[in-house]
Amino acid sequence: MTFYEMLPLLLRGLGVTLLIVLLALPISGLVGFLAGITRLYAGWFLRSVVVVYIEFFRGTSVLIQLYWIYFVLPFLGVSLSAVSAGVLAIGLNIGAYVAEVVRGALLTVPQGQSDAAVALNFSAWQRLRYILLPQALANMLPSLGNLSIELLKATSLVSLITVADLTYQAKALADLTLQVGLIFGTVLLIYFFLAQLLAALFRALEKRVGRGLKRGGLQGG
Amino acid sequence: MDELYWDWGFALEVLPVLLQGAKVTLLATLLGSLLALVVGVVLALLRRSRLHFLRWTARGVIEFIRSTPLLIQIFFIYYITPEIGINLSPLATGVLALGLHYGCYLAEVFRAGIEGVDHGQWEAARALNLSRFHTYFDVVFPQALRAALPATGNYVIAMFKETPQLSAITLLEMMQLAKIIGSENFRYLEPLTLVGVLYLVFSLIAAIAVLLLERKFPPEGFRLR
Numbered sequence: 001m002t003f004y005e006m007l008p009l010l011l012r013g014l015g016v017t018l019l020i021v022l023l024a025l026p027i028s029g030l031v032g033f034l035a036g037i038t039r040l041y042a043g044w045f046l047r048s049v050v051v052v053y054i055e056f057f058r059g060t061s062v063l064i065q066l067y068w069i070y071f072v073l074p075f076l077g078v079s080l081s082a083v084s085a086g087v088l089a090i091g092l093n094i095g096a097y098v099a100e101v102v103r104g105a106l107l108t109v110p111q112g113q114s115d116a117a118v119a120l121n122f123s124a125w126q127r128l129r130y131i132l133l134p135q136a137l138a139n140m141l142p143s144l145g146n147l148s149i150e151l152l153k154a155t156s157l158v159s160l161i162t163v164a165d166l167t168y169q170a171k172a173l174a175d176l177t178l179q180v181g182l183i184f185g186t187v188l189l190i191y192f193f194l195a196q197l198l199a200a201l202f203r204a205l206e207k208r209v210g211r212g213l214k215r216g217g218l219q220g221g
Numbered sequence: 222m223d224e225l226y227w228d229w230g231f232a233l234e235v236l237p238v239l240l241q242g243a244k245v246t247l248l249a250t251l252l253g254s255l256l257a258l259v260v261g262v263v264l265a266l267l268r269r270s271r272l273h274f275l276r277w278t279a280r281g282v283i284e285f286i287r288s289t290p291l292l293i294q295i296f297f298i299y300y301i302t303p304e305i306g307i308n309l310s311p312l313a314t315g316v317l318a319l320g321l322h323y324g325c326y327l328a329e330v331f332r333a334g335i336e337g338v339d340h341g342q343w344e345a346a347r348a349l350n351l352s353r354f355h356t357y358f359d360v361v362f363p364q365a366l367r368a369a370l371p372a373t374g375n376y377v378i379a380m381f382k383e384t385p386q387l388s389a390i391t392l393l394e395m396m397q398l399a400k401i402i403g404s405e406n407f408r409y410l411e412p413l414t415l416v417g418v419l420y421l422v423f424s425l426i427a428a429i430a431v432l433l434l435e436r437k438f439p440p441e442g443f444r445l446r
Contacts, residue, residue, distance in 0.1 A: 059421040061382035063396065068417060071409035149288055156290035160247040160389055167293055188289045188297070195288035 001177045003186075010183075013169030020086055020155045020165065021194075027091030028151060029144075032098020036145045037128065039103050050099070057096035062154050065089045083129060086158035094151045098144065105140035107134055138209045145202030150196045156191075166190065232411040235402050241396035243423075247313060249394065250381040252321030258373075259382065260324025262382075265331035272404050278329070286325040292386050299390045312412055315387035323380045327373060334369035335361060358445050366445075367438055374431030378424050395419065 038050045057065065066089040073080060080088065109132050117127040135190040159168035174180050267279035268278050286294070295318040309317065338361050346356040387396035399412035 027326045049424040056421065057382060058418045061385055063383075063385040063388075064413070064420060067396070067409075072385060072413050075408075075410050099225060109290065140425045143309055153288070153290040156292045157386070159292070167296075170293065172337050173297055174296070174300055180297070184293060184300070188285075191289045191293070192285055199288075215392070 001173075001179070003182065006173050006177070006183065009173060010166065010186065010190075011168045013164060013166035016083075016164055016168075017166040017194075020083065020158060020163070021152055024089045024091040024094070024151055024155065025148060026096035027087065028098055029148070031092060031095030031190045033102055036102025036106070039099060040106055041124070041128075044211035048101065050070070053092075054096045054099050057093050058100075062089060063157050064092040065093055066157055066161060072107055077146070080159065080186065082161045082163045085156070085161060086163055088153045088156060090151060090158075094147055097147050097150070101147065102136070105143075108133045108139055111159035117172075134209075138206070141202055141206045141209060145199055148198045148202060152191065152194055189213050227414075228408070228411060232415060235399075235412050238402065239387055239395055239412065239419065242398040243361065243419060244314070244394060246381070246384045246394040247423075249319065249384050249392070250377070251310075251316050251388060252316040253380055253384075254377045256316060256320025257323040257327050257376075260320055261331050262326025264324060264328035267334065268328065279326065283325045283328050286322055287329075288405060291318065291322050291383055292389060295386060295390055303360065310386065311390045311392040311393070315384070315392050319380055319383065319387075322383075323376055326376050326379075330369050330376065331365065333372075334365035337368050338364045351374050360426045363445055365442070367440070370438060371431065371435055374427075374434070378427045378431070381427065382420065382424060386413060387402055397428055 012144050025040065035050045035054060038046050039054070043052070066086060069089045070082065070085040073085075113131055113135065114127060117131045122131065155165060157221040159171065161164050162168075166187055172184050177183070222417065242278075264279050264283055267275050268283070269277070270276050282286065290417055298318050299314045300307075302314065330432045342360055342364065343356070346360045385396035387394055388400065391397070395416050399409075399416045403409035
């Protein structure tokens with residue numbers, strides 16, 4: 001089998017990988033922001049629910065969560081397709097890490113900012129939306145960029161629950177053709193390229209967010 | 222598909238088997254960590270080499286390994302070693318992959334630790350005419366290690382949580398055993414949940430251990446020799 005004959009299969013796998021990344025990224029972001037903010041500002045009940053979620057998903061590994069959602073949930077009456085199980089497990093797992101990043105970044109905003117917002121009669125939502133989050137965002141973007149790469153890497157695990165992603169196709173082709181070095185080398189390079197792309201995206205976002213802050217004179221660099 | 226209940230009898234039956242698997246998991250983590258420490262120190266020093274070529278090679282290797290999936294690295298080593306005439310057991314393959322992968326993370330931790338040592342310390346070592354070796358081993362490393370300890374501990378815990386991936390190359394660790402039990406009995410609920418709980422318990426214990434260790438360490442570092 002020549003490299004050109006393998007290419008269509010690898011590209012199809014790449015498509016599946018990209019699909020899972022594009023679905024899991026927004027889920028992890030949404031869940032992470034909600035959980036991080038809830039952990040800081042909600043009442044004790046919601047707060048403890050979120051703490052359990054965060055600690056549970058950070059304390060066990062993605063693969064266990066993936067298997068649990070794919071193999072155990074059907075026994076509890078919830079059957080998900082392999083792709084949905086993968087997206088859900090990875091989104092929730094990375095979301096737990098995002099939550100801690102969001103919380104940490106919100107805590108670094110000086111107390112005076114919050115006090116000033118209260119003094120100006122901002123509602124809790126306005127204080128968060130217009131004062132705290134814009135400043136915290138600049139601090140959290142580097143960590144969120146790293147987490148997006150962790151998310152990309154985690155998508156390779158869906159190959160273990162029969163999703164035909166890039167890793168799955170690579171292993172299938174390696175088993176078939178035994179051209180191990182070529183296939184895995186190519187696939188590693190593709191993942192590396194995707195990771196660089198995500199890193200570049202987050203660096204651009206960082207620049208974009210940092211610009212407004214500099215103009216306001218709140219933070220340097 | 223209608224068994225919604227948790228079967229304690231079955232859970233207690235499979236627990237000893239899973240604990241046997243836990244030994245393999247812990248062994249892989251321990252050996253992987255030791256390898257990662259060595260790889261991490263070597264790469265961190267190469268990153269600071271005077272030779273441009275070595276510096277950039279180390280940087281490229283670290284960046285590449287850190288931003289590609291561990292699972293493919295595991296497969297890569299598993300498939301390529303027999304082709305170049307080396308026969309590794311699944312455990313050895315797993316330890317090699319974990320050690321290399323996390324060694325790259327630790328390299329950045331150690332580098333940050335070394336660079337975090339106050340500039341005055343280097344100048345003082347120079348003023349006292351200490352050799353390069355003495356500067357590193359008596360002045361810089363003790364302080365850098367102290368600073369790197371918390372992050373190192375966290376990466377060891379992270380590595381522990383990635384060991385289930387070794388089930389993909391047939392290593393009989395906890396996860397692989399749970400899957401085998403699950404498919405033999407058509408009951409995944411108890412084995413997979415128990416594995417999750419065991420991981421949670423182990424990583425909580427490890428997190429507390431790292432915290433205690435951190436407190437035990439003198440803030441100014443400690444003598445290496």
